[in-house]
Amino acid sequence: MREERLIKQIMTCSILLLCAVTAFSGYVKGVTPAEGSENTLPEGAGGTPSGESGESVATPAVVPTTVASFPITPEPIMSPTGLPEPSEQLVRVLPEAWSDIRGAETTAVYDYLTDKTIVLEKREGYENAVLTLEELPVLRQLRVTVSGVMGEPIREENVKRIAQDTCYSGTPPTPTPTATPVPTKAGEPTQGLKPGMQPTPTPTLSPEDPFYPWRNDLIRVISSEEEIMDDGALTQTLLLTLDRTYVYRVYEDEWNYYISLVRPKDVYSKIIVVDAGHGGNDAGTSSAGSVFLEKTVNLNIVLYLKELLDAHPDICVYYTRLNDTKPSLKQRVNLANDLEADFFLSVHCNANVAKSLHGTEVLYSSLQNGWTGMNSRRFALICLAEMNEQVGLFDRGIVARDHNVTIIRDAKMPVALVETAFMSNVSDMEILAQEQTQRNIAGALCSAVLKAYEELEEIGAGEPMPEEQGMPSGNPEASSGE
Numbered sequence: 001m002r003e004e005r006l007i008k009q010i011m012t013c014s015i016l017l018l019c020a021v022t023a024f025s026g027y028v029k030g031v032t033p034a035e036g037s038e039n040t041l042p043e044g045a046g047g048t049p050s051g052e053s054g055e056s057v058a059t060p061a062v063v064p065t066t067v068a069s070f071p072i073t074p075e076p077i078m079s080p081t082g083l084p085e086p087s088e089q090l091v092r093v094l095p096e097a098w099s100d101i102r103g104a105e106t107t108a109v110y111d112y113l114t115d116k117t118i119v120l121e122k123r124e125g126y127e128n129a130v131l132t133l134e135e136l137p138v139l140r141q142l143r144v145t146v147s148g149v150m151g152e153p154i155r156e157e158n159v160k161r162i163a164q165d166t167c168y169s170g171t172p173p174t175p176t177p178t179a180t181p182v183p184t185k186a187g188e189p190t191q192g193l194k195p196g197m198q199p200t201p202t203p204t205l206s207p208e209d210p211f212y213p214w215r216n217d218l219i220r221v222i223s224s225e226e227e228i229m230d231d232g233a234l235t236q237t238l239l240l241t242l243d244r245t246y247v248y249r250v251y252e253d254e255w256n257y258y259i260s261l262v263r264p265k266d267v268y269s270k271i272i273v274v275d276a277g278h279g280g281n282d283a284g285t286s287s288a289g290s291v292f293l294e295k296t297v298n299l300n301i302v303l304y305l306k307e308l309l310d311a312h313p314d315i316c317v318y319y320t321r322l323n324d325t326k327p328s329l330k331q332r333v334n335l336a337n338d339l340e341a342d343f344f345l346s347v348h349c350n351a352n353v354a355k356s357l358h359g360t361e362v363l364y365s366s367l368q369n370g371w372t373g374m375n376s377r378r379f380a381l382i383c384l385a386e387m388n389e390q391v392g393l394f395d396r397g398i399v400a401r402d403h404n405v406t407i408i409r410d411a412k413m414p415v416a417l418v419e420t421a422f423m424s425n426v427s428d429m430e431i432l433a434q435e436q437t438q439r440n441i442a443g444a445l446c447s448a449v450l451k452a453y454e455e456l457e458e459i460g461a462g463e464p465m466p467e468e469q470g471m472p473s474g475n476p477e478a479s480s481g482e
């Protein structure tokens with residue numbers, strides 16, 4: 001009903017009708033709308049009838065997508081009407097960057113934007129256009145679809161990025177290998193880039209670097225697909241690869257669409273990343289004769305775990321995958337780091353040439369042993385205790401594996417990689433193959449997450465001690481790879 005009213009209002013003022021696309025719910029759990037903030041306009045927002053004059057309105061059309069469609073924190077930064085407060089919590093757009101934006105002098109959207117905002121300039125024929133946002137967080141991508149356009153598509157020069165005091169537009173420069181050499185770890189042989197690969201820009205560029213002026217740009221790559229539909233209207237899909245993963249809010253006025261980027265931790269008080277190991281062309285390990293593949297067992301367990309975690313809307317869970325895809329290890333750990341997640345939980349199965357090896361072990365990072373508060377070792381112990389309690393396979397203990405497992409080494413939060421059972425062991429595999437076992441594992445991991453949060457509240461978040469470089473690995477127990 002609200003939508004009907006909305007559509008009437010489109011006649012006089014340009015209004016955003018944004019569908020919070022559930023494609024993203026493939027990655028983020030929960031689609032519970034914020035109370036009083038449906039995906040239509042909240043009362044009084046944007047819909048102020050402007051009468052015959054067609055005069056623009058004072059209140060921006062606002063659809064806070066992410067906040068409206070994703071799990072809501074106990075203290076959402078939303079007003080009861082669904083409009084986000086022009087809050088002091090947000091670092092605001094700086095006027096010097098804002099002055100480059102069309103309609104800057106008059107639009108009221110300004111009050112709602114952060115200092116990291118993507119502005120898509122409308123061209124002719126956007127009166128009835130509909131914008132849809134789909135988030136692909138593990139890829140740091142946003143897919144923006146604008147349909148119903150009776151005119152020209154948005155060009156790269158119409159994609160503006162306000163980042164702190166700078167307004168960027170056009171094609172982001174592509175760093176060359178010479179400008180941003182691939183960092184290698186000391187003692188590691190330098191590996192050349194595969195043909196066609198480009199190194200990721202290093203986060204800290206020196207002022208002499210040719211890409212220094214773009215160091216704060218929010219967008220790395222822009223690509224566009226356009227399609228003319230049967231009714232003659234244009235549908236454009238812009239795929240934006242960003243510098244990291246954010247939470248997004250979308251606004252609209254007659255001149256522009258605004259995608260305001262928000263730090264996830266400012267929206268969700270509890271964030272965890274759950275990772276089903278392997279996927280796609282990487283099957284992981286397997287049972288004898290490849291009857292069971294590790295990637296599938298990992299995914300099954302994570303899907304059962306999702307069912308359980310969905311019942312806890314206070315915890316915002318990002319999944320690295322919920323189907324048979326293969327994010328890179330870097331993408332998985334980047335996601336957790338981008339989100340400043342409280343915990344990073346990765347689900348795997350074990351294997352060894354010694355087929356008698358069996359049981360559950362949990363890998364952790366001893367680099368965090370010196371942290372105050374919650375650390376990887378503690379989180380791993382909680383996971384192992386719940387696995388012992390609810391699954392009951394042989395207890396192999398916890399194992400420090402930061403020296404050779406990327407996601408464990410690079411995670412900046414308590415991380416646990418649960419090796420649920422040995423697929424190379426006949427007895428373990430028989431048990432692991434059963435759906436009930438996989439559900440029990442999911443139950444154990446869900447309990448572990450809840451217990452870890454309880455403990456986190458008691459002892460506080462883990463942080464490196466000053467001058468602490470981590471303690472040496474205490475338990476280099478022989479084990480297989482991931």
Ligand SMILES: [Zn+2]
Nearest residue numbers: 277284348482
């Ligand atoms: Zn694995």
